[in-house]
Amino acid sequence: MPTTAPFGQTTDGTHVQLFTLTNANGVMARITNYGGTLTSLLVPDKHGRLGDVILGFDHVSGYQSPEYLKSGPYFGALIGRYGNRIKDGRFALDGQEYSLAKNNGPNALHGGKVGFDKVVWQAEAGTSAEGQNLTLTYLSRDGEEGYPGNLRVRVVYTLTADNVLQISYTATTDQATFINLTNHAYFNLNHGAGQDILGHELTLNADRYTVVDATLIPTGELRPVRGTPFDFTTPRAIGERMAQVPGGYDHNWVLNHATGAHAAASVHEPTTGRTLDVTTDQPGIQFYAGNFLDGTLTGKGGAVYVKNAGFCLETQHFPDSPNQPQFPGTALRPGETFHSVSSYRFGVRKPR
Template structure:
């Protein structure tokens, strides 16, 4: 059965918990109800040795330290109401102008000043046919961070018998509201034996990407990746062409419809592979460009540039302001549902 332990207390004194899911082959996932944060994920390497493949901290204080709040990397957290950026924190919905906090230069990022990543989620442990589960629920009141409508979000984490971590998202609202839910885990498949992920090999099932301006807001152009550093339709080492991308990769890639393998990553050092399956229209590749060594995480690991990579399954950035992008407005009477799976295997 899954288990629960204390994860410490928040700055305001609220006790938060850590929930542990296990499977028969020894894989272990731990998630906190603070931010719905995936704090560790242990999966085997080619020699059968378990290793933690996500960046994070030993207790909740690490996620609330001044250094963390200043860097704001969102390690492992559930992101909402709107993952990624909204230009100038503004959008118009059904003729009404809405203003959000601008917490990323001139733009709104990842739900605002206090997004879902900093909220306490209601948690229920369980066991399903596929494996041990954690169900997290958060009620976001009308007007929170400037978003309209009372929104109820549920995320179910399942650790399956075949070493997959599955996230199933659902949400309902009583008023039309933009919605873009994701998880912001940073992966390093080498279990910290490599200081960065530049040697990981990445494949992305995306022929196009969303071109962005200097503040990382899409221009509206969906540009072919062919003959560019963004072409991962065949396997490429992440560090191979990163110097050709000013600032590093922090871009949304356009996926095909339906639950599919959107990305696969292979770490030659450990033999671990990770396939990412999603039914979302996009995935944000972020290569930890803003990590600068100011954060020290589990096992005393210093998180420097490119210490981890993110593959954030999502709708496109700034969709409420981009008529040509897939619709992100959730309306009353409708239920948002989405599934993302991180599947781990090994190569010899």
């Protein structure tokens, strides 16, 4: 069974826990029920040495400090109701207008001021044929952060015998609403103080990306990546062409063959040999290179989180989909069940 340990108290005095999932290879995933947050993930390098490849903190206080709340990196958190941005913090659904909290300039971001990343989830640890798991549940009440409907959400983290961290999302509602659930883990496969991710080699299974305006809202154009710095159809170092992208990478890629479970992204870190392969059933993936990290946050083991200290691969529907009917739909209605699975497979590539 997974192990459980105290993880401190939230600012309102609620005690939260830290759950550790392990497998026979020594891989460990630690998750707290505060925000459903993945706080650490230990995986082997090419020498078999375990290392933590996730940015985060050793205590819940790190996720609630004034510095953290001001910078808002969402380290490892579950994101909802709606991951990514919604233009002007508003949308219409079935003829009704809804206003959301604007927490990212003129736009709503990642569910609002108190999204799923800042609530305490009910947690139950267990095991299955696939491996140790943690089931998290949360009731997002009608009107929470401006969203309609009572939304019941269930998220299951499972660590398998072959070093896959699987995240399964399920939700139902009693009123029509919009939903876009994801995890906001920051990865660094050569994690340590002062290390950045610019040398990681990234592949994205995407021939197009969503062009965005100055506030990172999609314009509606799905532009081919060929011949641009957004072309990761073959492995390229993250930092190789990033200077050509104003502000750095923080964009949604349109995944190819986006029906059923499909390959989304692959990463190789040459120094450690570690690899990460992401599969999902979602139509998009947000690749973010940690451009807004600025060294003001110090995490586990005294690691200072400088610019580009970690990267995110957020499996998702496209940003602002509620306002862009040409994008894949994100409405959930009574009697329907939202279900999605994303998997993160860790391995090593030995030198040739």
